[in-house]
Amino acid sequence: MNYVMHFCRNSRLSERSKNYCNNGWIDKDLTNVKSYAPDWKYCPECAEKLGIDYDTQTPTSNLTEKELEHLEFMKEKARKMRERAKQKINSTVTNRG
Numbered sequence: 515m516n517y518v519m520h521f522c523r524n525s526r527l528s529e530r531s532k533n534y535c536n537n538g539w540i541d542k543d544l545t546n547v548k549s550y551a552p553d554w555k556y557c558p559e560c561a562e563k564l565g566i567d568y569d570t571q572t573p574t575s576n577l578t579e580k581e582l583e584h585l586e587f588m589k590e591k592a593r594k595m596r597e598r599a600k601q602k603i604n605s606t607v608t609n610r611g
């Protein structure tokens with residue numbers, strides 16, 4: 515298991531928000547990030563404030579309904595693109611005669 519720098523999910527919010535949190539810590543890398551610090555997890559402090567069990571957080575457990583919808587949309591889009599790419603290959607092969 516790799517470890518990586520995490521930033522609190524509350525750091526996504528605007529600095530003007532009173533919930534803004536600037537905590538960073540080293541934690542397990544569950545999403546195989548390469549070049550950025552993941553921010554899907556709330557820091558222990560924020561988790562406590564929000565009544566979330568810090569240890570049970572997963573990359574999708576804190577997403578809002580809208581974010582989940584967006585995720586599904588992106589997945590579906592990727593699936594369609596893969597399918598279209600496959601069809602293109604198939605038709606090239608059959609058209610060669």
Ligand SMILES: [Zn+2]
Pocket residue numbers: 522523524535536537556557558559560561
């Ligand atoms: Zn926090």
